[in-house]
Amino acid sequence: MAEVLKGKVVADKIKEKMKSDIEELKKNGKVPTLGIVRLGDNPDDISYERSIIKNCEKIGIEAKVFERDINMTTEELISLMEELNNDNTISGVLMFRPLPKHIDEGKVREALSPSKDVDCMHPRNLARIFEGDLSGFAPCTPKAAMEILLNSGVDLEGKNVVIVNRSMVLGKPLAMMMLNQNATVTICHSRTKDLPEVTKKADVVVTALGKAKFFDEKYFNENSICIDVGISLDEEGNLSGDIDYEPVSELVSMITPVPGGVGSVTTSILLSHVVEACKRM
CATH class of the missing domain: 3.40.50.10860 (Leucine Dehydrogenase, chain A, domain 1)
Known part of the structure; x- marks a missing residue:
């Protein structure tokens, strides 16, 4: 059974840091x-x-x-x-x-x-990430995925990471963040051949297709660390991630739930950016 990487644990840590910063700001x-x-x-x-x-x-x-x-x-x-x-x-x-x-x-x-x-709408902030400069405001969702991994003690150095998304909002900036941690990154997409073979060999798999329960056991191995960013409705009308959670969680090493995973950290990241922007004013 996989270790469940719940977003609330990470979000709460971010919020506690924010509360302390906000108190200091209000004093000034x-x-x-x-x-x-x-x-x-x-x-x-x-x-x-x-x-x-x-x-x-x-x-x-x-x-x-x-x-x-x-x-x-x-x-x-x-x-x-x-x-x-x-x-x-x-x-x-x-x-x-x-x-x-x-x-x-x-x-x-x-x-x-x-x-x-x-x-992170402005091209200048996005460009900073591709230059390896993470001092600006990064896109919130990929940053949330990174926070969950790092908070869970996952050492990304030397790890093979597969990201199933090539957008400028998620896949590409997340790849740059992973590279900054010395991971080896592969970006996959709808035209990738033999996708199960690619993901199954990876140490970390990040899914962001928006297709409910698309990824079943054949995409992973017993040591896979799965970060599910996708969110959509399944056939029963329930919120679901890209990963077929029940069977896959029985196989892999670590997995984020949907809901309760990456999405629950994203808003905290956004608000932490607001606090940081205020500190810089």
């Missing part, structure tokens, strides 16, 4: 504040927004919501970014994406100050 008259930019009233966005605000309140971070019409122009959204850049009461900015198709997301990303880019 600073209050970490997250600006949330939402266009329209997408129910998923509103649900996520409520969750973030609730988490902010629990640890002493303020949250301000900037709700705008979904039909606003690129120029109007850029103007809002500039307004938030110049607002000294806002420590960091989170903008819900994807943006409406009529908006030039590239221009909007570049309009946000890298120093307030707590969700």
